[in-house]
Amino acid sequence: MDIKEYEEFCKNSKYGNFMQSADWAKVKKGWIPEYVAVRDENGKINGCTLVLVKKIPILNTAMLYAPRGFVCDTHDSKTVRKIFEQIKLIAEKYHAYTLKTDPLIDETDFISIKNFVDLGFVYHGEKQGYDNTQCRENYVLDIKDKSCDEVFANFKSKWRYNIRLAMRKGVECKFCGEDELDDFMELMKETGRRDGFEIRSEEYFRNFLQAFHGNAKLCIAKLDGKVLSGALLVNYANVASYVYGCSSNEYRKYMPNYLMQWTMIKYAIESGCHTYDFCGIPYWYDETHKNYGVYRFKQGFNGKVKTYAGEFDYVFRNGVNHIADLAMKLKKACVKYSSALNLQTVYAKMEWVKLSHSILYRRNFMFCDLHTHSTFSDGTFSPTEIVLKAKEIGLDAVALCDHNTVAGLDEFVSAGKKYGVTTVAGIEFSTEYNSKQLHIVGLFIKEENYSDITEIMAESQKLKEESNKLLVKNLAKDGYILDYDEIKNSTVDGFVNRANIAAALMQKGYVSSVKEAFQTLLMSKFGYYVPPKRPSSLYIIERLKGFGSISVLAHPFLNMNEDELREFLPKAKACGLNATEAYYSLFDNAETELAEKICDEYGLLKSGGSDFHGATKPDISLGVGKGNLAIPTEIYKNLANCYHNFRL
Numbered sequence: 001m002d003i004k005e006y007e008e009f010c011k012n013s014k015y016g017n018f019m020q021s022a023d024w025a026k027v028k029k030g031w032i033p034e035y036v037a038v039r040d041e042n043g044k045i046n047g048c049t050l051v052l053v054k055k056i057p058i059l060n061t062a063m064l065y066a067p068r069g070f071v072c073d074t075h076d077s078k079t080v081r082k083i084f085e086q087i088k089l090i091a092e093k094y095h096a097y098t099l100k101t102d103p104l105i106d107e108t109d110f111i112s113i114k115n116f117v118d119l120g121f122v123y124h125g126e127k128q129g130y131d132n133t134q135c136r137e138n139y140v141l142d143i144k145d146k147s148c149d150e151v152f153a154n155f156k157s158k159w160r161y162n163i164r165l166a167m168r169k170g171v172e173c174k175f176c177g178e179d180e181l182d183d184f185m186e187l188m189k190e191t192g193r194r195d196g197f198e199i200r201s202e203e204y205f206r207n208f209l210q211a212f213h214g215n216a217k218l219c220i221a222k223l224d225g226k227v228l229s230g231a232l233l234v235n236y237a238n239v240a241s242y243v244y245g246c247s248s249n250e251y252r253k254y255m256p257n258y259l260m261q262w263t264m265i266k267y268a269i270e271s272g273c274h275t276y277d278f279c280g281i282p283y284w285y286d287e288t289h290k291n292y293g294v295y296r297f298k299q300g301f302n303g304k305v306k307t308y309a310g311e312f313d314y315v316f317r318n319g320v321n322h323i324a325d326l327a328m329k330l331k332k333a334c335v336k337y338s339s340a341l342n343l344q345t346v347y348a349k350m351e352w353v354k355l356s357h358s359i360l361y362r363r364n365f366m367f368c369d370l371h372t373h374s375t376f377s378d379g380t381f382s383p384t385e386i387v388l389k390a391k392e393i394g395l396d397a398v399a400l401c402d403h404n405t406v407a408g409l410d411e412f413v414s415a416g417k418k419y420g421v422t423t424v425a426g427i428e429f430s431t432e433y434n435s436k437q438l439h440i441v442g443l444f445i446k447e448e449n450y451s452d453i454t455e456i457m458a459e460s461q462k463l464k465e466e467s468n469k470l471l472v473k474n475l476a477k478d479g480y481i482l483d484y485d486e487i488k489n490s491t492v493d494g495f496v497n498r499a500n501i502a503a504a505l506m507q508k509g510y511v512s513s514v515k516e517a518f519q520t521l522l523m524s525k526f527g528y529y530v531p532p533k534r535p536s537s538l539y540i541i542e543r544l545k546g547f548g549s550i551s552v553l554a555h556p557f558l559n560m561n562e563d564e565l566r567e568f569l570p571k572a573k574a575c576g577l578n579a580t581e582a583y584y585s586l587f588d589n590a591e592t593e594l595a596e597k598i599c600d601e602y603g604l605l606k607s608g609g610s611d612f613h614g615a616t617k618p619d620i621s622l623g624v625g626k627g628n629l630a631i632p633t634e635i636y637k638n639l640a641n642c643y644h645n646f647r648l
Contacts, residue, residue, distance in 0.1 A: 001035040009037070009045040010071050016237030017104055018212070019067040019134075020050045023236075026211035027204070028052055031065075034090045038072075038082040047072030047079040049101075051087055053094055061317065062094035066101040068134065074105050074112035084119050088316075097317040102134050107307045108512045121312040124618045135280025136310050139295065141265065141303035144274035148266050159258060159300040166221075166259035171228065173256075173263040175217045178209055184218055184230040184246070191246040195291075200244075208232065219264050221256035228256035233264050240268035241277040261301065278303065368397040368636040369623045370424060371441060371554065371581065371609020376408030377428075378499065380614030383412035387421050389622050397636040398622075399424035399609065401441050404457050406450045424636070427453060428554060430460070431537040433568060438537045439554040441581070441607070442544045444643040449547045456543065460535055461495060467532035468496045474528040475521065480510050498522050498529070537568075538575045545576030550643050552579045552607045557591050562598075569602045578642055583608025583635070585625030605638050 003022050010016045018024055025033035032053040040046045049069035055062045064087065072079045087099060105112040107125070117123055124132075143151055152160065185202045192199040209216050215236060221229045229247035233240060242264060247257055261278075268276045281295040372386055373379035381389065383400055390398040398421065400412045409425045416423030425445040431438050445453070472484045487504050488496050502517035511517045522529050544551040553572065556565050569577070582595035583606070599606050610625040611617070619626055 001037055003035065005045065006035050006037055006048055009048055010050075011237050013071050013237065015071045015073070015104065017068040017071070017239070018234045018236035018241060020048075020069055020071050021212075021236055022050070023211045023213070023215075024067070025050055025052065027208050029204075029207065030054070032094075036083055036086040036090070038079060038086065047076075047083050049083055049087070051090055051099075053090070053096070055094065059097075060095055062096045064091060064094075064096045064099040065133075066099065068104050069101050070103060074103060074109070074115060077115045077118070080115045081119060084314075091316045095317075097315065099314040099316070100133065100311060102132060102136075102311045103309065105309045107136075107309050109309060113309055116312045119314070121314045123309075124311040124313065125309060132311050136308050137281050138306045138308070139278040139281050139298040139303050140306045141276040141278070141301055142274070143265070143269050143276050146269065148269050151265060151269060152262070154302045156300045156302060162255040162258040163262045166255040169223065169254045171221055171223050171254050171256050171259050173219060173221045173260050175219055175233075175263075175267065177214075177218065178206060180218050180220050180227075180230075181205060181209070183227045184220065184232075187227055187230050187248060188244070188246040190248065194249060205232065205244075212236070217267075219260055221260045221263075223251065223254055223256070226251070228254060229260050231260055231264065233267070235268070235271055235273065238273050239275045239277055240264065240271065240273045242279055257297070265301070276303075281305070367395055367623060368631050368633050369395055369609050369612065370397070370399040370426070370443065370552075370607050370631070370636060370639070371401050371428070371584075372398060372612040372622065373402055373428075373614075374400055374408045374412070376405055377402035378497070378613060378616060380616055381612075383408045384415040386612075386622070387412065387415040387419055387423065391419050391421050393623050395421070395623050396633040397422040397424060399426040399443055401426035401428040401443075401609070403428050404430055404460060406445060406453050409445065409447075409450070422636075429540045430534050431540050432534040433537040434564075436559055436564070437531070437534065438559055438568075440537055440540045440544070441552040441554045442540075442547075443550040443552060443607070443639060445549050446547065449549070452543075452547070456535065456540075460532075463532040463534070465496065467530055468498070468501065471498075471501060471522075471529050474530075475505075478528075480505065480508075480521065482508065538571060541572055541575040541577050548643075550578045550639055551576060552581060553577060554581050555584045555586065555611065556580055556595065557587065562594065565598065569598070569604070573602060573604065577604065579605035579607040579639060581608050582606040583629060583631045585610050585620050585629055605642060606635055607639060608635060 007022045010020050010022075022033070022035070025031070032055065034051040034053055035048070036051060037045045037048040048071045049066045051069075052065045052067065053062050054065070066087070070080060070083050072083065074080055090096070091099065103112070103116075113123060113125070141151070152163075155163075181202065185205070188199050209218070209232075212234060216232065216234045219231045219233055220227060227248070228251040230245070231242055232244040234243055242261070245257075265276050278298045278301070281298060282291040369390070374381055374383045374386055376383070379386075379402070386398065386400060400408060400423070402408050404427070406425070406427055413423050413425055415421075424443050425447075426441060426443045427445055429440045429442065431440050469484055472482050472487075475482060482501065482504050484496070487500050491500055498518070499514065502511075502514040502522060505511050505517045505521060506514055511521065520526065524531065541551045553569075560568065569580075580595060580599050582592060582599055584592075587595065596606060598604075608629075608631040610620055610622060610629055612620055612622045621627070624630065
């Protein structure tokens with residue numbers, strides 16, 4: 001492959017991106033670049049992609065990554081397929097087990113998405129924001145054929161004021177190269193410590209500046225010789241991308257970040273770029289996100305959110321993929337649980353060269369998952385499929401806890417007996433305490449109590465039905481017309497939930513996706529949805545005690561803060577609460593440690609689970625959650641002993 005020819009096509013293509021350039025390959029040390037180009041009937045390149053190869057010597061394999069690829073019209077299924085066929089040859093060359101790509105296609109571009117899926121890619125469309133390798137949501141500013149004055153006039157008034165304020169205060173911004181790298185790195189380190197993220201090395205940024213031959217620049221804002229803020233900007237394929245930024249807290253009152261952005265935007269306009277890309281933002285509907293201020297700052301420049309489709313994975317070698325995936329997850333799990341499992345420190349700090357050891361250790365220690373969902377509620381795996389998956393990954397025990405139903409438990413328990421997997425019959429109740437929705441998990445549900453539970457749920461379902469009908473009625477007032485009976489008839493069991501209503505809104509064209517429906521019309525703050533009344537949390541705990549089952553407060557920190565939890569637990573324990581989920585997919589280390597501490601303080605057992613749903617939560621895997629979950633089987637045994645003591 002002629003690299004110059006490749007680069008010429010990529011940088012001049014409207015589908016081009018700096019992460020697909022040959023220059024980017026020079027930045028990515030430790031990866032081997034491979035270039036793919038396909039041609040039309042006239043011999044001209046009409047599609048290409050950079051494939052980065054990470055070799056894994058101990059397993060004689062490699063992983064492939066096409067960052068922001070493919071560079072082509074992804075509606076053209078023929079070209080997409082031709083590129084993929086070339087990638088397959090690269091996979092054979094390196095004995096690769098998987099390929100990941102995150103193309104620059106819109107989340108609503110269903111034609112392009114289908115073209116990848118038709119090739120056998122697994123689509124991870126529900127991952128949000130920073131959960132992806134490259135951030136899924138970017139903030140972009142259209143500057144094509146616009147003057148600096150036109151663009152500036154469109155900023156929010158406060159932003160224009162802050163830019164002018166910075167200039168009045170004497171802040172100066174300039175572009176530079178490696179000469180200012182030392183100052184940039186010092187400020188980057190300060191920002192990393194303050195905001196809690198890992199920073200790249202000085203060598204990385206130096207490579208970046210050198211690789212892009214002047215198309216990558218540092219922008220530095222100074223006042224009286226003091227560096228106030230800095231940024232790294234890349235100009236490629238008519239897009240100026242703000243890739244990295246740093247700033248000093250001490251000098252925020254001088255508004256250097258506002259002037260720095262304006263300096264880079266002006267450069268982009270004067271360079272003939274059609275887009276200024278502010279790059280990643282946190283999931284922008286989530287105002288509680290710790291980095292939501294990043295979105296608010298970028299929003300003031302009056303651009304728009306660009307949400308890409310997300311990640312696609314293709315597996316070439318299933319067995320190796322499973323082993324490698326497991327090893328990566330164990331790297332995190334072993335560090336987190338090394339003390340509990342008595343693993344040696346050397347294994348808690350293992351690297352790729354120690355993968356074989358990690359896999360052996362995974363086989364020698366026992367794990368469980370006590371919170372999963374099937375097709376009988378809102379999961380995509382049948383109860384039998386959950387059992388088979390648990391057997392495949394080596395779980396010693398698995399619990400099915402479908403929302404407000406025991407309908408799948410007979411199949412689940414039978415499958416466990418058939419395939420030799422320890423199963424725990426469970427349920428997850430939607431309850432209410434002090435106007436807050438809490439989820440109470442019941443474990444070791446006995447068949448003799450199924451009818452009692454169904455009766456409890458019948459009243460709840462009636463209240464939910466009333467809430468859903470009111471939702472549809474409220475939507476109709478503003479022109480969102482839905483047929484409730486039609487929605488109900490389309491369900492498997494005749495029970496309507498908000499997901500069914502979201503799907504109906506999408507089918508009618510009122511929203512572009514189910515996700516959009518939940519983020520807009522179906523949110524309580526929009527006034528259409530009125531949550532139904534739910535059974536009392538304390539009542540459900542009392543009933544579970546009466547059944548002789550184990551009651552568990554699920555994922556406590558999702559619905560309560562620490563003070564609210566401490567207020568609830570004494571009352572809940574008095575009613576019979578046995579345990580709290582201390583181990584959960586969405587908990588960070590601090591939340592896990594706090595949950596463990598609180599369990600010990602209140603004399604409660606610890607439980608935990610992934611909250612596995614299958615394709616509806618594709619980033620959460622059975623047994624390991626988001627990759628760092630590892631619940632020792634001892635947790636299951638403690639709960640089982642408590643249950644058997646009830647029986648005595």
